[in-house]
Amino acid sequence: MNQLPDAFLSRMKEMLKDEYSAFEASYSLPRQYGLRVNTLKISPEEFQKISPFHLTPIPWIPNGFFYSEEDRPARHPYYYAGLYYLQEPSAMSPASRLEIQPGDRVLDLCAAPGGKATELGARLRGEGLLAANEISNSRAKALLKNIELFGIPNSFVLNEAPYRLAEVFPEYFNKILVDAPCSGEGMFRKDPAVAGTWTSERPKEFAKLQREILPAAAAMLSPGGLLLYSTCTFSPEENEGVVSFLLESNPKLHLLHMEGYEGFSQGIPDWGNGNPELLKCVRIWPHRMNGEGHFMALFQKEGSSLNHSGADASLPLRKEDRKILEAFFQDIVMPLDWRRVEVRGSKAYYLPSPSPAVRGPRFLRNGLCLGELKKNRFEPGQPLALAMKKSHYPSVLSLAPEDPRVIRYLKGETLSVERHETSRPDGYQLVCIKDFPLGWGKLVRGVLKNKYPAGWRIR
Numbered sequence: 001m002n003q004l005p006d007a008f009l010s011r012m013k014e015m016l017k018d019e020y021s022a023f024e025a026s027y028s029l030p031r032q033y034g035l036r037v038n039t040l041k042i043s044p045e046e047f048q049k050i051s052p053f054h055l056t057p058i059p060w061i062p063n064g065f066f067y068s069e070e071d072r073p074a075r076h077p078y079y080y081a082g083l084y085y086l087q088e089p090s091a092m093s094p095a096s097r098l099e100i101q102p103g104d105r106v107l108d109l110c111a112a113p114g115g116k117a118t119e120l121g122a123r124l125r126g127e128g129l130l131a132a133n134e135i136s137n138s139r140a141k142a143l144l145k146n147i148e149l150f151g152i153p154n155s156f157v158l159n160e161a162p163y164r165l166a167e168v169f170p171e172y173f174n175k176i177l178v179d180a181p182c183s184g185e186g187m188f189r190k191d192p193a194v195a196g197t198w199t200s201e202r203p204k205e206f207a208k209l210q211r212e213i214l215p216a217a218a219a220m221l222s223p224g225g226l227l228l229y230s231t232c233t234f235s236p237e238e239n240e241g242v243v244s245f246l247l248e249s250n251p252k253l254h255l256l257h258m259e260g261y262e263g264f265s266q267g268i269p270d271w272g273n274g275n276p277e278l279l280k281c282v283r284i285w286p287h288r289m290n291g292e293g294h295f296m297a298l299f300q301k302e303g304s305s306l307n308h309s310g311a312d313a314s315l316p317l318r319k320e321d322r323k324i325l326e327a328f329f330q331d332i333v334m335p336l337d338w339r340r341v342e343v344r345g346s347k348a349y350y351l352p353s354p355s356p357a358v359r360g361p362r363f364l365r366n367g368l369c370l371g372e373l374k375k376n377r378f379e380p381g382q383p384l385a386l387a388m389k390k391s392h393y394p395s396v397l398s399l400a401p402e403d404p405r406v407i408r409y410l411k412g413e414t415l416s417v418e419r420h421e422t423s424r425p426d427g428y429q430l431v432c433i434k435d436f437p438l439g440w441g442k443l444v445r446g447v448l449k450n451k452y453p454a455g456w457r458i459r
């Protein structure tokens with residue numbers, strides 16, 4: 001670990017007093033590696049059975065595991081099947097403490113690269129809406145890819161400033177996560193470069209930004225709805241200070257207790273405006289548990305939930321498009337509500353329900369991309385493959401993890417396939433690793449043409 005900034009250390013000394021030496025000593029310990037199972041695709045128990053990694057459950061996250069540095073799960077084909085997300089263990093906490101029910105209207109306002117949005121989306125189980133927003137265009141693209149990899153079928157991916165979204169979605173969402181841009185003091189052990197960019201001005205600058213973002217989130221929260229604010233930093237002004245500001249400026253918001261864990265510490269009222277309610281906030285300290293550091297506050301807005309029963313907005317499907325789509329989808333054993341299928345340009349999408357008719361915000365994706373309509377035929381898309389189960393498609397090439405063709409498939413190479421390996425001798429095959437789809441291939445006389453998208457291929 002490089003030398004930490006002096007101004008940071010002396011502020012932490014003042015904050016932590018007797019505990020400071022334990023905090024400082026935690027920086028000489030190795031960082032923690034975490035993996036969160038995608039429960040849309042596999043249960044944590046089943047994953048443990050098939051996983052080749054050294055996993056130990058993370059006690060405060062039901063689907064989270066510590067893994068060993070030598071495991072390298074980012075290189076394993078299961079990663080490309082979207083079976084898990086690699087995430088620092090304390091960063092798993094915010095999404096786990098925002099209760100999600102299938103059917104909820106969920107907004108992740110600062111979502112890229114998707115560490116928390118993928119978990120929120122998985123817990124919707126395909127019902128309701130996940131709106132994942134990211135202000136930076138390049139980061140929003142990474143977010144989209146992670147949402148597609150996870151197979152989340154009911155999402156919007158947006159690229160907007162929070163205040164612009166607030167104009168479009170007044171009191172619309174009943175669950176909102178604001179995992180705010182912050183000075184990142186809890187990242188110093190994981191990513192020493194963050195320590196290099198820290199200055200003593202950073203907390204104040206970020207607190208200003210957080211005070212701009214949170215009112216927009218509060219305006220989009222429906223009565224009775226829940227808002228979780230989180231940062232990965234320790235500075236009081238970005239945490240208890242910002243929470244105090246939000247409570248003072250929004251009298252309808254109240255703090256709630258979160259499901260505890262022995263290592264969680266309370267917020268400190270004196271680090272905000274002295275309001276004893278701040279004790280309900282949670283601080284994760286690296287010297288008190290096996291995580292790098294986080295802060296969370298869970299708010300509820302007064303009132304009871306509004307009924308958003310507005311009709312879903314989808315364009316009518318042209319007869320000829322539907323005919324082409326039906327020819328492909330008649331084979332797929334996956335429930336499809338045709339009122340939610342929309343063709344834009346040459347691409348077909350499956351819209352979430354609800355799918356509010358909104359104008360104005362920049363969308364990177366509105367619904368699940370099913371694939372492309374070509375002249376009188378349909379080419380299924382990569383996001384569709386990842387949102388499917390092996391049992392949904394009648395002809396599957398199921399490869400064992402150790403089969404060298406898995407890596408060759410992920411590299412975009414053409415594969416040889418024996419006749420007995422698929423049910424159909426030609427046409428589209430859903431290529432799977434064990435039971436989990438990786439993408440499409442098209443079989444012609446024993447040769448599988450690779451349909452794995454060029455931008456996703458491994459080198």
Ligand SMILES: C[S@@+](CC[C@H](N)C(=O)[O-])C[C@H]1O[C@@H](n2cnc3c(N)ncnc32)[C@H](O)[C@@H]1O
Nearest residue numbers: 110111112113114115116135136139179180181
């Ligand atoms: C802590 S990161 C989010 C991490 C993400 N939730 C995850 O778990 O993968 C904060 C995000 O806020 C975005 N951001 C920066 N300025 C912003 C602003 N003014 N309004 C909204 N988001 C902003 C950053 O681009 C960054 O992606």
